[in-house]
Amino acid sequence: MALLSVKQLSKNYDGKPAVHNVSFEFSEGQCVALIGPNGAGKTTILRTLAGLLKPTSGKIDFSEMGTKKDIRYFIGYLPQHPVFHAWMTGKEFLIYSGELAFLKKNEATTRAEVLLERVGLADAKNKRIGKYSGGMKQRLGIAQAIIHEPKLLMLDEPVSALDPIGRREVLTLLEELKKDMTILFSTHILSDADEISDELLLLHEGKMVESGSIDALRKKYQTTTFELTVEYGLSDYQHMINQLDSVSDTSIERSVMHISVYDIQTARQDILALATKHHWPITNFSVNRVSLEDMFMKVVNQ
Secondary structure (H helix, E strand, O other), X not given: OOOEEXXXXXXXXXXXXXXXXXXXXXXXXXXXXXXXXXXXXXXHHHHHHOOOOOOOEEEEEEOOOOOOOOHHHOEEEEOOOOOOOOOOEHHHHHHHHHHHOOOOHHHHHHHHHHHHHHOOOHHHOOOEHHHOOHHHHHHHHHHHHHOOOOOEEEEEOOOOOOOHHHHHHHHHHHHHXXXXXXXEEEEXXXXXXXXXXXXXXXXXXXXXXXXXXXXXXHHHHXXXXXXXXXXXXXXXXXXXXXXXXXXXXXXXXXXXXXXXXXXXXXXXXXXXXXXXXXXXXXXXXXXXXXXXXXXXXXXXXX
């Protein structure tokens, strides 16, 4: 049974669709990435799922709700731009968040201590949040989102505003959390989705254009690509490679030729035969698996 099921969800602003007929579902225990460029509708979907926006149409079913009508018991949510009380300490903020999530103060205090340790903020628990780094604030934000032990943790662009150190801290934390809870997070940084997610939901201009496991989607859209570098004259060889029946497309970026082919074995033989015949000064010739960025561009350009 699906933990969350969304059917034909739409949200309009001033009569214009921000999200249009989006449907998806996922089971408990998965880490799901909602990916797409800025303006694709990711934040609107998350805010709607969190109950902060009312959908224009569509249906959202959360299997754990039963007779309860307040979804806040079951979800944890961290917005893209969380707001903290800078004068509070990290511990005070978590206790405050726990009480807002219907916990008694002693229970909130106990959970705050445990979570501060888990997110790596135990040594800074009595420091005012105004003195926290960006990565520390984001980890504190995740802690407040899970203090009431939700079934589903939703995060909107959790690392997009962080420096490399803060980004690595948060991704490492999410890698640990996915062992214990279901996670749905949005991002436009596709390498992050590739690193920690099990399932992908691809959005473009408010519409769901593809969904599935990373492995299944790679297999579906895989076009084997070679990378070729030479000591000199790379563009001179591009025309000859494009004439091969086994090659579908070529491009040159930063002195590297990317060669998309139909059949890896045939293309390898054809390209190496050309290189041998014309004595190309090859410095590298290797297979490069399709990236999520490549896959996304194929999907949206169909």
